Amino acid sequence: MAVYTQLTAEDLAKLISHYDVGELVSAKGIAEGVSNSNWLIETTGNAGQGGRYILTMYEFRIELEDLPFFLGLLDLLAEKGCPVPATIHDRQGATHRMITNAQGEPKAVAMIEFLPGVSIDHPEPAQARAVGKALAEIQLAAQDYRGRQNQMAYASWKQLTDDCGADGLARIDPALPAIVAGELEFLAANWPEGLAEGVCHTDLFPDNVLMLGDEVSGLIDFYFSCTEFFAYDFAVTHAAWCFADHGRIFRQDIAAALLEGYESVRKLTDAERAALPVLARGAAMRFVSTRAYDWLNTPADALVMRKDPMDFVRRMQFYADKGAAAFGL
């Protein structure tokens, strides 16, 4: 939610001179991304038609060696017709470049297509159906893409919640230390094996989906994409989309539409269906762990909006209570 780095118009003009996109017309720092800086760039274009792009400067977290994985994935998916922003390559064919920011630090930057659409906060079933379909489509389209380990799997949930400490968790909610300990134990004992896997988004929150009416116009922010069970990716999306009022209200209609959309492209196997409740508890724990850690480690006066971990504790408990019923199964 911030632009960390200042880039002058002169810096930007020099940067885009390495791309076949014409001259700089406009550049606005946009308030998106928590671990990188983004600009919406307009140029005169390369064929009489103006072009619009998102320029991203990677500030934290993203390891430089992983950038080719993320950017290559966008290119593959765009090529296969999925609604993702293609990477704009420079004249040498590179997907990213290094530049020096105003503070003299070398930073990686990449330019991707600008896609229209807005992120929905209160989805309708028709929108959830489109999202489920789009999720299955990118999973299938990326099937032959190279793998990358999930950095946000069980070991990270354990580590982050251990780093919070029982005291820290109790400051969020007195019941949280016991809930987390119980869930981690359950998940370790019951995590499924042998489900179909491939490259997954694993972070398909409404923020990361652009929509025009009921159509998905863009899937963005693939920085958590990695090799995972396809059904886990579905469970993350379920947890992200099917609740209202901070996890207090379960939207059965949204959940049914999401599943229907997904299965219109890729049928879940019996083993996947059986595993969904535990996968969803894991998905909820993934966000409980990062949110709890950030909650305790973000200064209250920082301009970054802290996200309440309890929103996902409620989901985790919902999935534990309802089991298969949460998925209409």
Add this chain to the structure above:
Amino acid sequence: MAVYTQLTAEDLAKLISHYDVGELVSAKGIAEGVSNSNWLIETTGNAGQGGRYILTMYEFRIELEDLPFFLGLLDLLAEKGCPVPATIHDRQGATHRMITNAQGEPKAVAMIEFLPGVSIDHPEPAQARAVGKALAEIQLAAQDYRGRQNQMAYASWKQLTDDCGADGLARIDPALPAIVAGELEFLAANWPEGLAEGVCHTDLFPDNVLMLGDEVSGLIDFYFSCTEFFAYDFAVTHAAWCFADHGRIFRQDIAAALLEGYESVRKLTDAERAALPVLARGAAMRFVSTRAYDWLNTPADALVMRKDPMDFVRRMQFYADKGAAAFGL
């Protein structure tokens, strides 16, 4: 440099339904403005052609009663062909509306045209000439517009630096308390009277000018506009544009071009020319006072970039040392 308020796509769609601009296509929170939140909005447009707008939500400082002054000024200047964003009126003809943000607070919002162009950090003389010309043009175009008192005149410089205290100023630079006291005394004794006045921008920094090559494509951020000496407005622009390296280097070529551009539209009178050195010392003091106050009152870890008051102390001393020579007179 921040988006203070969250607005959902649904909120935005509802808001723009009151305007004759078509349907929402895209909305990005942009990192501009320190006292308001801004979004770059794209719509399907009202005549087959897509439209782009800046939506501003007023968070602080701007008093609601002043909004009609600022927005009416934009309309007048746009109508007279000046490169400023026209206000988009709603279907009832209003220049602004009240909406309730996610925190339940009523906020004023206004929609203005999006203008192309980028803000220049290292201007060339041809660009400074265009800026000088544009400044004189808006001064003349707004000549019959109603007045508004300058809130950032001498009394505010005195108040803000008093609020810093000698201790506070000394923490910025040990010499600053004496410099400020001496300048305030000088300015009180030597401020000119009876110069030509009218509605002025009074904050025409490079940030507030959009350029396409050597052309001014947009003058923006009129939130300090008020009735002032035209020559004071020129002096502010001089202080804002004619220095490099944080006020350490004076760019004689930029200064000459700025004056030439201004005088190609409006000749300075002899009295104005004679007053320029003292007006420029006042202009520098205006930014010393606000920057010093903000420097001492902004937490170091806030994501807002603090601006160094010393950048304008150097300018103030340059004008005091050089007198008329700073203006080639």
